[in-house]
Amino acid sequence: MIDIAYLRERRDELAASVARRGFEIDLDALDEIDRARRLARSESEEVRNKQNTIGKSIAALQGKEREAAIQEAGQFATRYKALLGSADDLDEKFNALWTTLPNMTDPTAADGFEEDDAVEISRYLDPTVFSFEPKDHVDLGVPLGIVDIERATKMSGSRFGMIKGKLALYEMALTRWTMDMLSGHGFTPILPPVLVRESALYGTGFFPGDRAQVYSVEQDDLYLVGTSEVPLAAMHGDEIFDEESLPLRYVGFSTCFRVEAGTYGKDTRGMFRVHQFDKTEMFSFVHPDASRDEHDFLLEREEELVRALEIPYRVMNVAAGDLGSSAAKKYDIEAWFPGQGRYREITSTSNTTDFQARRLRIRFKDDRGENRFVHTLNGTAIAMGRTLIALMENHQQEDGTIRVPEALVPYTGFDTLDAR
């Protein structure tokens, strides 16, 4: 949800933002509804005030006077109900439209509407060069006995994978390493619930838009999260922070579940796009003036991690029209995947400004004692599935084994992924 002041006082900015996303809405009509509902509201309140005033006097009255007052108050009560009804109807009409609006777009977000419109802003290392024909993660992992797609499919169907042996230990090591790296930067590690209520998904902006991408557990009316961003954000819902307690930074670890509806035929090989994977995720609650810097900070953390993993990558400024509804601006890190011969997304960091904070009512008390919305940001630390694939494919050796980057060796306890 965005600040209604944009509609009332800064309509041009709002129109420009919406246009950059390719989102269509009639702002003039919306403004008219807003005016009408405010008028209806204040009319109803005036009548209510009169009704209240008379109503209070009734207790002290007797006999005829009392009867007359009840009569009069009754008339106001009837009028009030009618006026209140129309004010409520207008509110509902307004909100139905207003809540579909995507966040205000950051002026520095790239122009365009599609994935291909993203603008590359930096690059690290060149695509890995091999003296032999590189394999992809399936051809590497299956012979080593560290990846098993067939059996995962047998149990669970397509888009599932199974990680075994040293690769399983590798993931554990990566997780712990990420937690250590980020807690060193002031992020508090969290292992959140992965089943959440509907309100958590609305609050973070995934509902109603992405409903089809989320698994639901009907038995208890809960939903499996696609990212720990959801619980990390929603856990502070309805809270008011002291200004001094900001920024608040968390790194969550959770399994992530995604329906991947509408991706049939896309990335069907191996474990690149699966229904279930593990991910460490950064999440920040910050002062509104600090969110731009925090976004850079999160990107720096992501780059720091990927660099330590010795994976070639490029950083992309995602096009305005390709942003999710809650993001004002988003950077993707795309890693080089030798098996695919191209760059693919492995992390993503978004500045959602006050969009989620408004929906979740997360505020802070500023130095004048006023409650203001915080800004929230999220960023992938390590998405295990894809990162393991990138590590396998980039660090493969001619004999089919896989080298472990130096930074990770203290965590894995081995320096090579092999069959043993």
Add this chain to the structure above:
RNA sequence: GGAGGGGUCGCAUAGUCUGGCCUAGUGCGCGCGCCUGGAAAGCGCGUAUGUGGAAACGCAUCGAGGGUUCGAAUCCCUCCCCCUCCGCCA
């Protein structure tokens, strides 16, 4: 799964039976002031959220939504949530 107890302005509670003096009391916490050499204690004042308004002020909110009534924290209906005990269980 079974049985019971609850959701009130940061926290803890009063109020609900018997509708109107609830404009929601009290304690704790927090802030400011007085007092003091300084502090503690004590005393005084203030201290929920949203919304409309330039402001004065109004309106709404006692888990949520409906209903009864001139009037609902209080009565009625539906739903949600939390807790305790028993059972089961990593």
